Amino acid sequence: MSNRQVTRISGTAIPLLLDDIDTDRIIPARYLRCVTFDGLGEHAFEDDRQQDPGHPFNNDRFAGAGVLVAGRNFGCGSSREHAPQALMRWGLRAIVAESFGEIFFGNCTGLGIPAMTLERDRLESLGADVGADPTIEVTVDLEAGTLAWGEETAEAGMPESARTALVSGEWDFLSQLLANGDAIRETAGVIPYINGFGSE
Amino acid sequence: MDQAAATPVRSQNLFDTVWDQHTVGRLQSGQTQLFIGQHLIHEVTSPQAFEMLRDRGLGVMYPERTLATVDHIVPTDDQARPFADGLAEEMMTAIERNCREFGIELLGLDDSRQGIVHVVGPELGLTQPGITLVCGDSHTSTHGAFGAIALGIGTSQVAQVLATGTLAMNRPAVRRIEVHGSLAAGVFAKDVILMIIRELGVQGGVGYAYEYAGSVFDAMNMEERMTVCNMSIEGGARCGYVNPDATTIEYLRGRPAVPSGDEFERAAAWWLSLASGPDAGFDDHVVIDGSAIEPTVTWGINPGQSVGVGETLPAPEECSAEEQAGVAEALEFMGLEAGQPIRGQSIDVAFIGSCTNSRLSDLREAAAIASGRHVADGVKALVVPGSQQVAQEAEALGLDRVFSEAGFEWRAAGCSMCLAMNPDKLQGREMCASSSNRNFKGRQGSPTGRTLLMSPAMVAAAAVTGQVTDVRDLAPVAN
Numbered sequence: 001m002s003n004r005q006v007t008r009i010s011g012t013a014i015p016l017l018l019d020d021i022d023t024d025r026i027i028p029a030r031y032l033r034c035v036t037f038d039g040l041g042e043h044a045f046e047d048d049r050q051q052d053p054g055h056p057f058n059n060d061r062f063a064g065a066g067v068l069v070a071g072r073n074f075g076c077g078s079s080r081e082h083a084p085q086a087l088m089r090w091g092l093r094a095i096v097a098e099s100f101g102e103i104f105f106g107n108c109t110g111l112g113i114p115a116m117t118l119e120r121d122r123l124e125s126l127g128a129d130v131g132a133d134p135t136i137e138v139t140v141d142l143e144a145g146t147l148a149w150g151e152e153t154a155e156a157g158m159p160e161s162a163r164t165a166l167v168s169g170e171w172d173f174l175s176q177l178l179a180n181g182d183a184i185r186e187t188a189g190v191i192p193y194i195n196g197f198g199s200e
Numbered sequence: 201m202d203q204a205a206a207t208p209v210r211s212q213n214l215f216d217t218v219w220d221q222h223t224v225g226r227l228q229s230g231q232t233q234l235f236i237g238q239h240l241i242h243e244v245t246s247p248q249a250f251e252m253l254r255d256r257g258l259g260v261m262y263p264e265r266t267l268a269t270v271d272h273i274v275p276t277d278d279q280a281r282p283f284a285d286g287l288a289e290e291m292m293t294a295i296e297r298n299c300r301e302f303g304i305e306l307l308g309l310d311d312s313r314q315g316i317v318h319v320v321g322p323e324l325g326l327t328q329p330g331i332t333l334v335c336g337d338s339h340t341s342t343h344g345a346f347g348a349i350a351l352g353i354g355t356s357q358v359a360q361v362l363a364t365g366t367l368a369m370n371r372p373a374v375r376r377i378e379v380h381g382s383l384a385a386g387v388f389a390k391d392v393i394l395m396i397i398r399e400l401g402v403q404g405g406v407g408y409a410y411e412y413a414g415s416v417f418d419a420m421n422m423e424e425r426m427t428v429c430n431m432s433i434e435g436g437a438r439c440g441y442v443n444p445d446a447t448t449i450e451y452l453r454g455r456p457a458v459p460s461g462d463e464f465e466r467a468a469a470w471w472l473s474l475a476s477g478p479d480a481g482f483d484d485h486v487v488i489d490g491s492a493i494e495p496t497v498t499w500g501i502n503p504g505q506s507v508g509v510g511e512t513l514p515a516p517e518e519c520s521a522e523e524q525a526g527v528a529e530a531l532e533f534m535g536l537e538a539g540q541p542i543r544g545q546s547i548d549v550a551f552i553g554s555c556t557n558s559r560l561s562d563l564r565e566a567a568a569i570a571s572g573r574h575v576a577d578g579v580k581a582l583v584v585p586g587s588q589q590v591a592q593e594a595e596a597l598g599l600d601r602v603f604s605e606a607g608f609e610w611r612a613a614g615c616s617m618c619l620a621m622n623p624d625k626l627q628g629r630e631m632c633a634s635s636s637n638r639n640f641k642g643r644q645g646s647p648t649g650r651t652l653l654m655s656p657a658m659v660a661a662a663a664v665t666g667q668v669t670d671v672r673d674l675a676p677v678a679n
Contacts (some may be wrong), residue, residue: 019522022638024640029645030620034287036248047641047647048641050647079336079353081245081248081336081355081356103354170227172356173227177233177360177364177367180366183224184233184364187223191237196463197459
């Protein structure tokens with residue numbers, strides 16, 4: 001089963017240029033007491049928003065943004081998929097940052113959310129520009145490996161495997177993994193601990 | 201399918217050997233399809249995964265390689281069902297039903313093997329050298345202590361492993377971190393990993409698996425190795441591991457899921473053969489002097505923001521340009537001053553527990569400090585064993601009485617105050633000395649609550665003095 005091909009995403013952006021934003025901050029743990037991901041969007045960054053009335057996610061100027069502009073090591077910490085699920089349900093369709101926590105990055109890719117890296121100085125000018133004018137349209141282009149806004153274009157990076165998966169629409173890995181049932185059994189068949197550690 | 205990813209040209213380290221052995225093939229994206237030998241699940245990150253299976257009409261491919269327990273949401277005081285928290289009860293009911301319907305063994309509250317998933321797996325002998333192990337929890341890196349590739353994964357990946365016994369992954373690079381010398385008295389495994397994270401940064405491990413080696417690790421018992429590997433993720437690493445050795449083999453001997461007799465001997469020979477040899481290649485190499493490590497305490501809002509207990513807090517302007525904003529944000533949130541000593545900082549709560557530090561040796565180290573002393577006035581102190589089995593062993597040694605007599609609350613096994621998904625939470629601006637793994641804003645359940653991470657012995661020292669105290673200043677009290 002193939003998914004939607006993720007090649008180009010355009011929309012307005014919301015700047016949150018802080019470093020080391022962990023997934024507990026993206027979605028506080030109390031909202032993990034749930035059996036579905038529904039309804040998580042409204043709780044994204046809830047505690048940060050409560051403590052900082054000026055938080056971008058409180059600011060109506062950024063309502064409807066599709067692209068998050070974040071800092072270094074975004075999404076570090078807990079593996080909770082609830083974090084990208086909450087951001088997606090809030091309305092975000094792409095994230096650009098200086099770098100990402102790896103489990104968070106993998107979770108994003110598996111949901112069809114491109115998470116791309118930008119050089120710090122380009123991120124800061126992007127953040128400043130959309131902060132000054134939230135109506136600026138930002139375009140993430142996975143095929144070209146660029147992020148464009150206004151008159152500007154910056155190189156946007158992403159590991160080749162994630163890019164290929166998103167662009168080809170093969171980012172839900174379940175079907176691909178399922179297709180290799182024979183190879184799975186074959187591999188397992190020669191692993192020592194699955195076979196009595198080499199008994200004859 | 202394309203042929204499997206080529207093995208790097210170098211004498212193989214343990215990671216490469218195990219990775220290659222578990223490689224099923226290469227996916228269209230270029231990622232490796234990796235076979236998973238052991239899947240551990242818990243109540244928080246699995247319900248949506250089972251729904252994904254139902255939506256697609258799929259079953260569990262290797263139910264016998266899957267084990268469930270409950271830890272995050274369980275109350276550690278009143279465990280009567282239904283739980284007072286309706287949402288927690290709903291999650292508990294969901295995992296019971298899912299395990300029943302999909303044929304997976306569940307260690308529930310009525311099972312004496314229940315506990316924190318990362319305590320239970322090793323305790324039962326499920327965590328073994330040379331296996332691949334995953335769990336929908338970032339602290340799965342704990343299991344690397346045995347020389348396993350142990351990865352935390354998201355919920356969609358939990359569904360993938362349930363359905364196929366495999367995972368799509370990019371091979372990380374391997375960084376060998378050698379800690380030489382020996383640890384001073386009063387310095388523990390927790391201090392070693394806090395020091396490593398302080399040195400290499402919370403993002404320093406991104407793209408890497410960490411191999412921990414050197415005389416300090418050689419001398420550690422398995423529980424200490426687990427503490428270090430547990431927090432690999434806090435250093436940004438995808439996982440961390442220690443090569444199997446005689447300590448590993450002796451820990452495993454006789455555990456329920458470990459083979460016995462001739463099969464054990466064959467297993468032990470294979471386990472030892474996996475260890476990185478003297479000529480094994482690595483992508484990066486770091487050497488740290490273990491003798492110089494001090495009892496370490498975090499003062500900020502990420503686990504890399506720490507100081508030795510004798511040091512003072514940094515000022516933003518003393519830090520590198522890229523750290524300055526984070527240091528300023530952390531000092532403000534914590535209500536601490538640049539230049540102040542961490543020693544003497546008052547605390548409100550002391551928490552001993554979590555998948556990092558809730559095993560028997562952790563409780564013994566803390567009890568040695570608590571014994572003959574009393575929790576300071578105004579401090580609330582909790583001891584939460586990592587599993588029912590740890591609780592039983594501790595009770596057999598009388599540690600529960602030591603803690604109770606010292607004014608600590610002795611609780612039932614669970615994640616407790618590490619992560620705010622059960623009734624154990626900080627209130628308001630409380631400052632908590634904690635043996636857990638994360639000092640993130642709001643992590644312990646109050647959005648404005650504050651966490652100081654340290655070793656269990658240091659938490660006990662803080663509990664009995666009411667302030668951050670160098671554990672080396674507290675001589676044992678004769679009973």
